[in-house]
Amino acid sequence: MLTINDLVYRLGGRLLFDHAGVFLPGRSRAGFVGRNGAGKTTLFRLISGEIAPESGAISIPARTRLGRVEQEAPGGPTALIDFVLAGDLERADLLARAEAAHDAHDIADIQTRLADIDAHSAPARAAAILHGLGFDAAAQRRPLSEFSGGWRMRVALAAVLFAQPDLLLLDEPTNYLDLEGTLWLVDYLSRYPASVVVISHDRDLLDDVATHILHLERGKLTLYKGDYSSFEKQRREAQLLAVKGAKKQEEQRKHLQAFVDRFRSKATKARQAQSRLKLLAKMEPIAAIVDDSVLPIRLPSPEKPLSPPIIALEKAAVGYGDRVVLSRLTLSISNDDRIGLLGANGNGKSTFAKLLGGRLSPCAGEMVRAPKLEAGFFAQHQVDDLNEGETPYAVFARLMPGAPEARIRGRAAQTGFSGARAETVIAKLSGGEKARLLLGVATFNAPHLLILDEPTNHLDIDSRAALIEAINDYEGAVVLVSHDRYLLEACADRLWLVDDGTVRAFDGDMDDYARQVLSKSRDEEPRRIPVAPAQEAAKQEAPKRRDAGQARRKLAAAEARVEKFTQLIARVDEALAAPDAFARNPQEAARLASQREELAQALAAAEEQWLELAAEAEV
Numbered sequence: 217m218l219t220i221n222d223l224v225y226r227l228g229g230r231l232l233f234d235h236a237g238v239f240l241p242g243r244s245r246a247g248f249v250g251r252n253g254a255g256k257t258t259l260f261r262l263i264s265g266e267i268a269p270e271s272g273a274i275s276i277p278a279r280t281r282l283g284r285v286e287q288e289a290p291g292g293p294t295a296l297i298d299f300v301l302a303g304d305l306e307r308a309d310l311l312a313r314a315e316a317a318h319d320a321h322d323i324a325d326i327q328t329r330l331a332d333i334d335a336h337s338a339p340a341r342a343a344a345i346l347h348g349l350g351f352d353a354a355a356q357r358r359p360l361s362e363f364s365g366g367w368r369m370r371v372a373l374a375a376v377l378f379a380q381p382d383l384l385l386l387d388e389p390t391n392y393l394d395l396e397g398t399l400w401l402v403d404y405l406s407r408y409p410a411s412v413v414v415i416s417h418d419r420d421l422l423d424d425v426a427t428h429i430l431h432l433e434r435g436k437l438t439l440y441k442g443d444y445s446s447f448e449k450q451r452r453e454a455q456l457l458a459v460k461g462a463k464k465q466e467e468q469r470k471h472l473q474a475f476v477d478r479f480r481s482k483a484t485k486a487r488q489a490q491s492r493l494k495l496l497a498k499m500e501p502i503a504a505i506v507d508d509s510v511l512p513i514r515l516p517s518p519e520k521p522l523s524p525p526i527i528a529l530e531k532a533a534v535g536y537g538d539r540v541v542l543s544r545l546t547l548s549i550s551n552d553d554r555i556g557l558l559g560a561n562g563n564g565k566s567t568f569a570k571l572l573g574g575r576l577s578p579c580a581g582e583m584v585r586a587p588k589l590e591a592g593f594f595a596q597h598q599v600d601d602l603n604e605g606e607t608p609y610a611v612f613a614r615l616m617p618g619a620p621e622a623r624i625r626g627r628a629a630q631t632g633f634s635g636a637r638a639e640t641v642i643a644k645l646s647g648g649e650k651a652r653l654l655l656g657v658a659t660f661n662a663p664h665l666l667i668l669d670e671p672t673n674h675l676d677i678d679s680r681a682a683l684i685e686a687i688n689d690y691e692g693a694v695v696l697v698s699h700d701r702y703l704l705e706a707c708a709d710r711l712w713l714v715d716d717g718t719v720r721a722f723d724g725d726m727d728d729y730a731r732q733v734l735s736k737s738r739d740e741e742p743r744r745i746p747v748a749p750a751q752e753a754a755k756q757e758a759p760k761r762r763d764a765g766q767a768r769r770k771l772a773a774a775e776a777r778v779e780k781f782t783q784l785i786a787r788v789d790e791a792l793a794a795p796d797a798f799a800r801n802p803q804e805a806a807r808l809a810s811q812r813e814e815l816a817q818a819l820a821a822a823e824e825q826w827l828e829l830a831a832e833a834e835v
Contacts, residue, residue, distance in 0.1 A: 217242035217280075217383065217411045218263070220437065223272035225255075225262065232258055234435030235272070240428070245405065245412040247422040247444060250432035252648055252676045256415045259432070260284060260385050276383060283381030285389070289368035290360055296371050297356040300342040303375030307335045320787040324811035327784055331814050336777070336821060338378075345374045348400035349393070350560060366392045377404065386414040390421065390699055391673050394561040398699040399733045417677045419444055419702040510678040511632045513655065516662040517691035522586040524550040526664055526693060527572060532581030534571045540579065541567045544718045551664060553693045556708030558722055558729055563714045565697050569593070569667050572695060592663035596670040599650045604643035608633040608653055611642075615660050631656030647674030666690065669697045701726055781819035788812045 218240040225233045232255035240246055248256055261267045263274055264284055276282070290299060302308055310330050317323045330336065346356050349370045360368055369392040376384065386405075390398045398421070405412060405425045413430065416422055422429070422444035429440045429447035440447045525548040533543035541564045549555065549572070557565050570576040573593045574585070612628050613619075628638040632652045642650065651674045659666060668687075672680050680703065687694055687707045696708055704711075704726060711722040711729070722729065788808055 217244070217276065218413070219273075219275045221273045221275075223262070223274065223437075224270045225258065225267075225272075226270060227255070227258060231435055233269070233272075233437075236432075236435060236437040237272075238430065238437040238439050240411070240413070240430070240439065243409075243411055244427050245408065245425050246414070246428040246430045246439070247426035247447075248413050248415045248430045248432070249417075249422070249444070249447075249677065251678075252646055252674075254432045255435075256432055257387055260387055260413075260415070263383075263385065280383055281379070281381040282383050282385070283376045283379055284385040285369070285372050285376050285387065289365045290372050290375075291368060292361060293359045295357050295359055296346060296351060296363075296374075297339070297342055299360060299371055300346060300375045300378050301338060303379040304333075304335075304338065305379070307333060307338055310335065320791040321808070323784055324788055324808055324815070327781075327815055327818065328811050331818055336818060342374070342378050345377050345404075346371070348404065349374050349397050350562075370397070380410065382410045384408065384410065384412045384414075386412065386416075388415055388417070390416065390418055393699055395558060395699045395701065395704075396560045396733045398701070399730050403734055417672070417675065417680060418700055419677060419680075420700075510682055511652075513632075513652065513679070513682045513686040514630055515655070515659050515666065515686045515690040517689075518590070518662050518664045521551045521691070522589060522664055524548075525584075526551050526586040526589055528582075528584045529578075530582040530584075532571075532578040532583050534567060534576055534578050536567075540717075542571075542714070542718055543580070545578075545581065547712070547719060547721075549665070549693055549695075551693055552691070553695075554687075554707055554709045555693075555695045556704040556711050557695060557697045557714055557719075558711055559714030564717070564719075565714045566595075566669065568714055568719055569595075569669055569695065569697060572665065573667050586664070589665065590661050590663040591665040591667060592658040592661070594654055594658040594666075594668045594671055596673050598654050599647065599674065602642050602650060602653070604641065606642055607639050608642070608645075609638040611653065611657065612660075615657070627656075627660075648676065648679055651675060663692060665693045665695070667695045667697075670699065671696075672698060672700045672703055701730075777822040777825075778819065781815055781822055785812060785815050785819060788815065 218238075220236060220238050223233045223236045224231075248259075250256055258267075262269055263276075264282055294302075307330070310326050310333075314323065314326045314330070317326060334341075343353070343356060347353075350367075351370075351374075360371060363371070373386075373389055373392075376386075389401060393401060398418070402421050402424050405414070405421075412425070414421070414425065424443075426443045427441070429442065429444055431438045431440065431447065431451075440450050442450070527549040529545040529547045532545040533540050534545070535541040545568075557568065559565050567576065571578065571583070573591045574589075575593070577583075608628050608631070609624060612631075613624050616624050616627065625634075625638060628634070632649070633640075637649075642653070645653070651671065655671070671683060675683060680700065684703060684706045687696075694707065696704060698704055711725070712719050713722040713729075724732075788811060792805065792808055792812065
């Protein structure tokens with residue numbers, strides 16, 4: 217399906233691909249892994265033809281439809297459902313041609329192709345994908361311009377999934393998703409009927425979706441069969457073999473060199489010594505496969521634990537102004553709790569985190585915080601708030617007024633910014649380095665409670681492992697919000713669900729929650745998307761009128777489809793009724809008869825849909 221031969225590409229003088237080659241079989245789902253900055257996104261750009269290689273070739277079969285999410289979030293007045301439907305270019309083109317067609321043969325051809333691509337079920341499929349990614353029926357009819365960039369990137373993802381390309385390229389698709397959306401996407405991709413290459417640092421996604429792992433390291437591409445856990449096992453075994461091989465070769469080299477040193481001056485042994493010198497020169501060194509070192513992440517623990525509970529809530533409520541977001545909060549946190557917050561985006565997880573972190577006060581009920589409680593807060597959006605003209609040294613110098621330079625540099629080094637890296641402007645740091653800097657700031661005072669809101673978005677797999685180790689070594693309480701299921705399973709020993717306007721303990725583990733989310737996604741009404749206060753008020757004023765209007769529009773559209781297919785069948789019947797239709801061109805007449813049958817099936821489906829909508833409108 218995808219063949220890469222002898223690929224060479226440099227970026228800014230740095231060699232990203234050094235005569236790399238790989239063959240990816242058709243209908244495979246490959247997880248694409250490698251260190252941040254290794255060139256994974258660049259390879260996607262090369263595959264899609266955005267940039268050209270220095271040498272080598274990338275080939276895919278002719279007429280292969282390629283799908284990739286654009287880097288820019290879509291916008292404008294287009295409704296979400298219409299934007300997603302437009303993602304299937306062939307369907308959009310056929311529908312436009314069907315509107316303009318008058319010749320019965322052309323119409324029949326178009327309708328046959330529409331039936332082949334299952335175009336008539338497209339609105340339902342598009343709605344199901346948007347639903348899975350977090351958009352309810354009302355949100356799907358709203359314009360793109362009403363949503364934030366993160367939500368619009370979800371719509372872009374929905375459009376690519378809806379188009380069902382033959383080769384789907386996904387670059388960190390879970391970065392804009394909550395845990396619920398991630399669970400749905402993993403389930404969707406695990407059943408995707410064509411080829412997928414997905415860049416991801418989410419171990420659970422790679423284990424549940426991937427049939428192959430494509431590894432990029434030191435400019436070379438290597439394909440491993442199996443999921444990520446299998447890849448890790450194979451790689452560890454290769455490392456052990458390489459180390460053993462290198463050790464054995466080094467012993468052989470020493471033995472040969474000792475013979476040469478001993479006998480090269482003796483005439484009787486000179487020829488043998490020379491032959492061993494040639495053997496040494498030809499001996500290719502075996503390079504042991506050693507991963508680049510990953511700097512550990514350090515989360516300083518509080519010097520003295522507080523008496524539990526450090527936070528106690530009794531029938532508390534919290535919100536913004538007159539708008540209550542969460543109520544009926546009766547919970548407590550001990551000084552060594554590890555709590556994972558579950559719940560869809562918009563349910564109030566961030567509001568609850570702000571309440572725990574002291575950034576919001578309860579508007580009702582009681583909240584008791586332990587005296588001298590220090591809370592550290594890491595939120596993903598803070599990465600965008602960093603002053604890009606500053607350096608890590610300047611950030612810590614501001615937190616340590618009057619401290620000598622050596623102490624400031626020591627603290628920066630503990631966070632991962634030693635030597636010249638401490639003087640690098642933030643604008644030139646990678647996403648992972650910015651996340652490390654923010655973690656260092658959030659934990660600067662060794663807090664008793666650490667609140668982490670999506671801490672892994674910019675971390676690669678090895679850095680995520682370092683974060684897991686740091687959290688488990690940390691001796692304070694932790695509240696985690698993350699779409700990374702592996703992180704939650706490795707660190708959280710309690711799960712709280714933020715749903716239905718409150719927070720309560722979840723009775724089950726992550727497997728139970730995944731089953732619950734996927735069951736709702738398949739069987740229940742899509743979940744609600746948060747809207748601005750003015751839009752929320754407008755929604756509450758006339759929901760019944762809006763729903764009735766939607767039902768009427770759906771019914772009218774169904775009636776139009778029934779009428780359209782009825783007219784198409786009439787045109788085909790007219791062509792077939794010609795006295796010499798079969799005598800003049802029997803093959804064409806047979807084709808029309810076949811197309812007539814397909815149009816009749818499409819009409820029956822449209823009539824069935826109309827009956828269902830009519831029944832719903834009467835309820």
